[in-house]
Amino acid sequence: MLPQLAVSAKILCLLMVVICGAVPSMVRSVRLYSQCSHLYVNVFPNGTVMARSGGNDQPNLTISTRGFSLELLIHSPIQDMYLCFNRSKLVGRRLTRFQAERQPNCLFKEEFVNGYNRYHLMKNEDRYIGFNRRGLQLRRGKSRLPERVHKCLDFMKVARGDDFNLDRHNNMLAGDLPKWRPQRRLRPPPQNSIKPPCHGVRHHHGRYQRRKNCDGT
Numbered sequence: 001m002l003p004q005l006a007v008s009a010k011i012l013c014l015l016m017v018v019i020c021g022a023v024p025s026m027v028r029s030v031r032l033y034s035q036c037s038h039l040y041v042n043v044f045p046n047g048t049v050m051a052r053s054g055g056n057d058q059p060n061l062t063i064s065t066r067g068f069s070l071e072l073l074i075h076s077p078i079q080d081m082y083l084c085f086n087r088s089k090l091v092g093r094r095l096t097r098f099q100a101e102r103q104p105n106c107l108f109k110e111e112f113v114n115g116y117n118r119y120h121l122m123k124n125e126d127r128y129i130g131f132n133r134r135g136l137q138l139r140r141g142k143s144r145l146p147e148r149v150h151k152c153l154d155f156m157k158v159a160r161g162d163d164f165n166l167d168r169h170n171n172m173l174a175g176d177l178p179k180w181r182p183q184r185r186l187r188p189p190p191q192n193s194i195k196p197p198c199h200g201v202r203h204h205h206g207r208y209q210r211r212k213n214c215d216g217t
């Protein structure tokens, strides 16, 4: 009796999908880490999109497919906005999913280049999401960007569950839990490092101590 019920429920679900056109889509919770700004893509309440922090970071995004197609929607659940291009500018727009799925300016295609992810408009192979070192948007099409700037179209897609936790762990170690920061190894070492300089130790304690302090952390 029970298994039969389960089967009926499944058939009902399938029917609903067919009738309503509510095709299931893959939804992934991610953050996009810009290879040029070394910060996550952030959607601000006014719809501005930058790859930098605003003090009150909410860089969680969801990337979902439109039905069975390869077209992707990028949504900020916190701001409840979809990422869309308005001419050359990427903005967060308050649309329903129904509306966003019907806006070619909000539908992206994902590319994999040298281990990084890139996103361009499905309908425009030249219109890529990209940010400069200061986290501001690149407004030019890819074909008009110098080759050396192409890396600014690269993102690390950090998925919830894998590096999300690593990130949180690092922040906890740094005593900096509320803010989401890139992993420490990706940043240049700070100028005013608190580690004692190695040569000073060598001077006072000789070879054995130097190895202990400088190589053995």
Ligand SMILES: *[C@@H]1O[C@H](CO)[C@@H](O)[C@H](O)[C@H]1NC(C)=O
Pocket (backbone or CB within 6 Å): 044, 045, 046, 047, 048, 054
């Ligand atoms: C939107 O908000 C961001 C972050 O607070 C700010 O930097 C930016 O200037 C604002 N943009 C506009 C057009 O108001």
Ligand SMILES: *[C@@H]1O[C@H](CO)[C@@H](O)[C@H](O)[C@H]1NC(C)=O
Pocket (backbone or CB within 6 Å): 058, 060, 078, 160, 161, 164
């Ligand atoms: C963002 O995602 C992380 C990891 O899943 C979660 O702990 C955090 O609560 C999320 N932030 C918001 C504001 O939803």
Ligand SMILES: *[C@@H]1O[C@H](CO)[C@@H](O)[C@H](O)[C@H]1NC(C)=O
Pocket (backbone or CB within 6 Å): 086, 093
């Ligand atoms: C696109 O940008 C222009 C100028 O910034 C603005 O006036 C217009 O409302 C925007 N359109 C949409 C659909 O957001």
